[in-house]
Amino acid sequence: MTQGWAVTYPPTVDAAQKQPLPWRRLCREAAWIWLVWQILLVMLTYAALTFTPSTLGHPHTSVVTLDTLVTSWVRHDSAWYLQIAAHGYTPPQTLAFFPLYPALIRLATLLCFGNAPLAAILVARLACYPAFLGMLALAWQELGPRISTSRLALAITLAYPLAFFFGAAYTESLFLAAAAFALLFLRRHAWGWAALFTFIAAVSRPTGLILILPVAWEWARTERPWQHWRIWREWRTWRDGALLLGAVPAAYVVMAVISMQAMQGDPKAFISIHSKFDRVTLAPWEIVRLLFGAFYPVEMGSFAQAHNLTDAGLVIVFIVLVIVGAVRRAMPVSFVLYMAGLIVLIIASPTPNLIDPFVSSGRFLTAAIPVFLLLATWAERRPWLTWLIIGGGLYLQAVLAAYFLIGGWII
DSSP: ETTTEEEOOOOSOOOOHHOOOHHHHHHHHHHHHHHHHHHHHHHHHHHHHHSOOOTTTTOOOOOOOHHHHHHHHHTTTHHHHHHHHHHHHHSSSGGSSSSHHHHHHHHHHHTTTTTTTHHHHHHHHHHHHHHHHHHHHHHHHHHHHHHHHHHHHHHHHHHHHHHOOOGSSSSSHHHHHHHHHHHHHHTTTTTHHHHHHHHHHHTGGGGGGHHHHHHHHHHHHHHHHHTTGGGGGGGGHHHHHHHHHHHHHHHHHHHHHHHHTTSSSSHHHHHHGGGGEEEEEOHHHHHHHHTTTTSSOOTTHEEEEEEEEEEEHHHHHHHHHHHHHTTTTTOOOHHHHHHHHHHHOOOOOOTTTTTTTTTTTTHHHHGOHHHHHHHHHTTTTTTTIIIIIIIIIHHHHHHHHHHTTOOOOOO
């Protein structure tokens, strides 16, 4: 129910959330949006490679080929996923990357006649379709049964300045798909499906850990085992609780087994290995000081300042949005917990030795599903806000994507 800038959610599941979703209609919507998105990515790639001076060679001398249309999206951390897909978890630094995406790349490489970069892009781009479908379905369920609102929520997601990573050889699209469906089925109390997609998210990337918070909340507030103690006599209670609360730990058991094999008996190596990427552990107050002080040591208008704005700056903006959403009851508690976990996890291990102490934080916020839904609610009746969010976001995204495609340092 919309009231001004807030969406008021009742303490129990809405009747609309128990109604069947129009899957056929949503699938058609997701299909044409996915197709248009792929066409736009090709156009963006061609324009970026032909009109932008390359950081890797002399300006305007390269010719765009089918190969460069693919390989220009395989940058930076993409190399680690290709390394794992080809050779397994060697060297030890590969343990920082979870196994689902490399496994899918390895399978897709067989279909691509050994072309691993093409396989990596194919997996990421195909994962965009369930990601788009999941966002449309979740928006339909949470914001009201209106296709226009669902489209707006997805448009705002795709207009996020770093949303071009959905088309790159990264795990962003795969994680968004799993997280969106996990939240969707959690809110519908379809515990089996929720557990499945929670596990998929958790084996996709480390940030899958955050789903244990909304999972525990939704299951506990529905079953209320502290009040209805007799439900513990039912097999269903034990089964659902084990599936839901065990999905994330199961994914971490998988990584622990991989770590023991790669590091000769160290099950925690996939956690400690992040120190090899200049990440450190700081006290909470030091992280807060670093977050808000990231802009002071750098020169105004410099590259370092711009880089901090795309990471630390976006984190601060999203923190404010989550606080506003929580105070105005514009988010269900499970969504607030999801966002709190996401923000804490992406700033918990900063990189103070780099010019960007919260490197990659902006990219990780592509999974900020509740914030995108919140912005859609606000923008639905405010055209000026729609133009600001989508228009401004796409302008910034085009610039950042072009820089990424020519080899610029955006990870």
